[in-house]
Amino acid sequence: MNSHSFVDPRQTTPLLADEVVRLTDVHRRFRETVALDGISLSVRKGEIIGIIGRSGAGKSTLIRCLNGLERPDSGEIAIEGTRIDRLTESQLQPLRRRIGMIFQHFNLLSAKTVEANVALPLKIEGLAKAERLARAREMLDLVGLSDKAAAYPAQLSGGQKQRVGIARALAARPALLLSDEATSALDPETTRSILSLLKEINHKLGLTIILITHEMDVVRSIADRVAVIDAGRIVETGPVQSIFANPEAPITRRLLEGSRPRLPEHLVDRLRSDASRLVLGVDVSGDYAQRQLFTDLVDAFRQGANLVQGGVEHIQDRPMARIFLTLPAQDASLVEQVKFRLAAANARVEVLNHV
Template sequence: MSQPSSSGAAIRFDAVEKAFDAPGRRRVVALQDVTLDVAAGDICGIIGRSGAGKSTLLRMVNGLEVPTSGTITVDGRDVGRAKGAELRSIRRDVGMIFQHFNLLSSRTVYGNIALPLEIAGIPASQIRPRALDLIARVGLEEQANRYPAELSGGQKQRVGIARALATQPKVLLSDEATSALDPETTQTVLALLRDINRDLGLTILLITHEMAVVRDIASHMAVIDGGRIVEAGPTYDVFVQPKHPTTRSFLSGVTGITLPAFISDRLQATRPDCASEEVIRVTFAGNHATDPMLASLTAEMGVGVNILAGAIEEIGTRPFGNLLISVDAAKGAEARSYLERHGLLTEVLGYVR
């Protein structure tokens, strides 16, 4: 599956394939027919399980991996074909932050942030104010002269972010940047990335296996499975109407909306002949996310509703909720029709006696 192209793409993957030669002359295909646009100024999250191909995808954006076929362009420049000075120029426009920070233990916070500027040949008179400005941006003024061993995980990641911004890139890549952090520190780092995206207009492409990270920061997302993009689009739309089983699996983990065992163990795909209950997923989106529609269903239609599980989430500033309910199977179609007429989404999960 691909996301439609747009002329404002900062990063574009066009029919990308990546294969590796494994031992025993076996060919391993890591990515297949990946077509995806990341619009300038967006935060795009790529989510997938370990081995899905997301790290390979990310590494091709700054030329650390070259596609076997297809093209990757950054700001209109073909990364796979770039060599020498052109590739170095692209890499200066692409900052990267890492899961395990990758800081030099022998350098202070200031020294780590100044390093990319030194490598780029920036005059020393320009390096100091630039580095100090970045230290202030990530809130580490008091730690400027400390070494990595003296920093917490969150502080180390802030150094990594500041270092990635040193060359004033147009694109920022995040390689599982919050996976090694506790939940509270993760939220702090995500808030910093949101601020950077807003203040600098920076395009951010992040990979993760945590749906909560995508929910909390990404304007757009793509789900990768077996080296293919199986679903992509605005984050809100994907959360509200997931189409692929892999997406639904990730969503069940982040929302906690799963059927109780005493229901799931008895769930049948087809309606039995005897008296039964229809199990329905109801999605409340947008303006209807907090409407008391189930109470209205009972009051107006006389349909009794059993609530099995539920939660209300927020994507950006837009709320949405998921409820798992059961109703008399004989009234299931009537109940779903009523809910859908009032702007809700419904899905039959099965039947129980």
């Protein structure tokens, strides 16, 4: 079925050629509580975008607006060019088949087999039994659970249940997959396997994925881009590597605290008591982080700079360095020399003022 065949042409809105989702100045409030406060965002075909924020930031309301379970008070939401904020419930039904959902708690039917759970959306759609079972088996093969078709959810591990949830979400061949805290209930090893599966599916199917999460490690693992939401507003957005290397919004920095190198407490205490040293935090990404960074600092080390903490890690396939330096506080020329050289390499340099 053509995804636009059920919609009056006046209810469509032109998107850029590769856009799947566009939100324009979306507002939603519940009595005195503002849930969404002017959200604007576009998502391209084949992109994985992470929408991250603390509890109560507006993530749940946003995802419910994207799948049509909530209506915005104002603004526009377009999926594949269709204004879903204007549709009736009956008009929304076929469009929802273009949107797959995976959930934190799996939402599988315990009395149905794995195969029947995956085939259920197709049964609701009215497909013939042979066709929907064939598609269910195809999806179970894609998620690595061909041998579990006849099992029941109670016989599966948490990771296996989430794989069934992913297979079910993909059964109707959606254009968009929404992941609502889908790994929050899983252990770290299982989380890594699920995220790897989502990245593989993204590559194989060219599927657009929106990850709603409060975990930066989820975003850094597979997302191409991240949008940070706080108090119903998007406060920062950009490529994942750029946001990790140079977070600007205070909430982004707080969200990143647990996933970036930081000074251990014993060093913080020691440096605070040493008024003669100035502390710099340095973030830099790309080849410079691996090759040139420390060469450029050799002269500074000779003049009394010390490296006290840090190193190089990789965000997906891009190297990033976060280091902490101390410099003689009285040597203003050395401080400026180091700051200038690092800034010339697009490093983010923060004077921590003795921590």
